[in-house]
């Protein structure tokens with residue numbers, strides 16, 4: 682199986698989990714490429730069997746230029762300002778034009794643990810956008826940070842690695858799903 686993980690990350694937490702999911706997939710035998718959504722090279726998705734999209738939850742959904750600007754004002758890397766998952770998904774029909782090119786997709790987001798029961802999430806918004814573009818969403822999960830900048834809640838890195846392994850075997854581990 683060839684898997685490509687595309688992440689957006691303002692403070693590095695989603696990026697760390699994307700790497701962990703990649704390790705889990707590799708452990709289960711997959712060939713894996715991991716890329717920042719803003720740096721995804723043309724052709725990376727060719728021949729991909731599983732696409733994993735990852736993004737931080739901002740204001741109950743995927744980030745927008747304004748929420749990314751707010752993250753930068755709180756210390757995030759300004760290079761991330763223009764590289765949103767929302768904008769990439771808007772153009773996904775150009776990246777993967779035909780139905781036959783379209784891999785199964787799994788999505789995950791990061792969220793603040795104390796907002797666990799808030800109704801919206803980036804993963805839910807990504808799943809809805811993907812379905813609108815004709816994709817089949819095979820799995821969805823949320824992973825938790827302690828506060829806006831992180832760090833990850835204890836155990837989340839290992840949980841992400843396990844989720845990655847389960848994706849490769851077609852049996853996603855138990856997930857918290859909201860929004």
Ligand SMILES: Cc1cc2nc3c(=O)[nH]c(=O)nc-3n(C[C@H](O)[C@H](O)[C@H](O)COP(=O)(O)O)c2cc1C
Nearest residue numbers: 690691692693694695737739740741791792793829
């Ligand atoms: C502008 C802004 C809005 C946010 N809104 C939410 C939210 O609605 N729900 C939530 O759980 N976390 C929210 N967060 C926290 C982010 O989810 C958190 O910063 C992110 O998961 C960290 O991942 P990253 O290091 O990859 O950017 C928000 C953060 C920012 C900067």
